[in-house]
Amino acid sequence: KAGVTQTPRYLIKTRGQQVTLSCSPISGHRSVSWYQQTPGQGLQFLFEYFSETQRNKGNFPGRFSGRQFSNSRSEMNVSTLELGDSALYLCASSLAGQGVDEQFFGPGTRLTVL
Amino acid sequence: AQKVTQAQTEISVVEKEDVTLDCVYETRDTTYYLFWYKQPPSGELVFLIRRNSFDEQNEISGRYSWNFQKSTSSFNFTITASQVVDSAVYFCALSEAGTGRRALTFGSGTRLQVQP
Numbered sequence: 001k002a003g004v005t006q007t008p009r010y011l012i013k014t015r016g017q018q019v020t021l022s023c024s025p026i027s028g029h030r031s032v033s034w035y036q037q038t039p040g041q042g043l044q045f046l047f048e049y050f051s052e053t054q055r056n057k058g059n060f061p062g063r064f065s066g067r068q069f070s071n072s073r074s075e076m077n078v079s080t081l082e083l084g085d086s087a088l089y090l091c092a093s094s095l096a097g098q099g100v101d102e103q104f105f106g107p108g109t110r111l112t113v114l
Numbered sequence: 115a116q117k118v119t120q121a122q123t124e125i126s127v128v129e130k131e132d133v134t135l136d137c138v139y140e141t142r143d144t145t146y147y148l149f150w151y152k153q154p155p156s157g158e159l160v161f162l163i164r165r166n167s168f169d170e171q172n173e174i175s176g177r178y179s180w181n182f183q184k185s186t187s188s189f190n191f192t193i194t195a196s197q198v199v200d201s202a203v204y205f206c207a208l209s210e211a212g213t214g215r216r217a218l219t220f221g222s223g224t225r226l227q228v229q230p
Contacts, residue, residue, distance in 0.1 A: 033217065043205065045217040056217050088157060092218075100147040100166075100209045100216050105159035 002027065004093050004106035012112045018079040021109045025072050025093030031055075032074040033103060034066060037088040046089075049074050050096050078111075086113045116141045118208050120221035127196050128229050135191045135224045137206030143167075148182065148189045149207040149218065159205070165189065166211075196228045 005024045013019050025032050033056075034046040045058040049068035066076040072093075078085055088110050092103035117140040127133045139148065150162040163173060165182050173180045177194045193200055203225045207218040 031216065035218075042222050043207075043218075043220040045219070048216060058217065090159060092159075094216070096216070100164075100211045102149075102161050102164050103216075103218060104161055105151075107156065107158045110157070 004091055004104055006089075006091050006106040006109050008109060009107065010110050010112075012114065013081050014114050015081055015083060017081050018077060019081060019111060020075055020077045021089055021091075021111075023074045023076075023091030023093075023106060025074070025091075026104055029093035029095055029104075030072055031094045031096030031101070032068055032072060033092045033094070034074070034076050035090045035092065036060075037090060037108070038084075038086070043090070046076065081113045083113050085111065087111060116143070116146075116208050116210055116219045118206050118219055118221035120204075120206055120224050122224045123222070124225040124227070126227045126229065129198060130195050132192060132194050133196050133226065133228075135193075135204050135206075135226065137189045137191065137221060139187050139189065139206070139208045141208060141210055143210040145211045147209045147211060149209070150180065150189075150191050151205045151207065151220075153203040153205060153223070155202070162191075193226075196226075198228050198230050201226060201228045 031050045033048040048056040052068045068074045088108045090108045091106045094101035094103045119138045146167045148165045152160040179192045181190045203223045205223045206221045
């Protein structure tokens, strides 16, 4: 069974630009969550999507948004990039059944903002 | 609010030594889940274990074992006979099921270096 895939793996942007990251979950998984990892703040939850709806949201500004498609693939978008947005963005998928499932992570997209 | 503390920033051991990674959590929820993840240099978080708040049984999986103690709000992870391949950053995480949130709250991680 293929794991979680994320594209692109590396991205370099300049301040003020916008970026879109993509995540394909494990087949059969309906929940996709996004996390930001930085040396200073560690791993922080961005948002979770389930059945094309945002179910949970972390404490990030509105510049960070996402969506999920009918095939469970998800994209996250960051507009008006700032230097502080440089981070590893990790996507995780889970079955999203009852309770709290194991979340399986992709390899991440490393975003550098210049 | 929930919180996970991993007080050990970095641990260095010699191969074959046993090592314990500490994790202390805070939550007001009675139903919660605890996780351990491994992050090798490649960056991908590898799932190791999930434990719910109603199951305090310790678990062993090969060289890995976990000790969950609700009385001290701890969920410690022990690697027996460490190997160089165990070198990675290890994260403890918490999810409060009672609130409906499935988000993971991570600790700051412990970097384990196993020297040959």
